[in-house]
Amino acid sequence: GQQLNQSPQSMFIQEGEDVSMNCTSSSIFNTWLWYKQDPGEGPVLLIALYKAGELTSNGRLTAQFGITRKDSFLNISASIPSDVGIYFCAGRSIQGAQKLVFGQGTRLTINP
């Protein structure tokens, strides 16, 4: 089935640093969603993207829908301790639009 390649798998950074993670697919997607999940909680929607080239911000978070429609990235600027968690990309391809496909997640750890 559809697979998303999310990288990096984990990141260890200092507080205040910027963070970048991305997802790529082998097929064209028409929706990209970015979620953050804290331990024992459900994923929380951060940003939704619907058009190629779209760049959307949510506070210190910025995400873009790649021009090729096969990738997306998420940037976090000036990281703070509460940014710790697992970030998932998710998307819908043209072929399998009924199902949301998830990346494997990026685990972010921040050293104060």
Added chain:
Amino acid sequence: DTEVTQTPKHLVMGMTNKKSLKCEQHMGHRAMYWYKQKAKKPPELMFVYSYEKLSINESVPSRFSPECPNSSLLNLHLHALQPEDSALYLCASSRDREGTNEKLFFGSGTQLSVL
């Protein structure tokens, strides 16, 4: 209001028990989902209800039985589970399953342990 409420938060059950997980949303969403999530893995789709009818069953074993009593409620009935069924069970909803750009909103999950 983008809240999906799940109860209970935690559940411990034996392999011979019968229990139910409950999910509720009041956003007027017409699609509701059950996902299973193992530690350090992404959520895996189990079931999708669209307009209170089961539209997707991802080959889930029959010991998991979903039910959608109305457009706001979704249940997952559990019977004769196995220890490997221990996981975080997530409910989600979206405005409409048929749309290709629908956002999914997740509940906080039920952490299930099967002994």
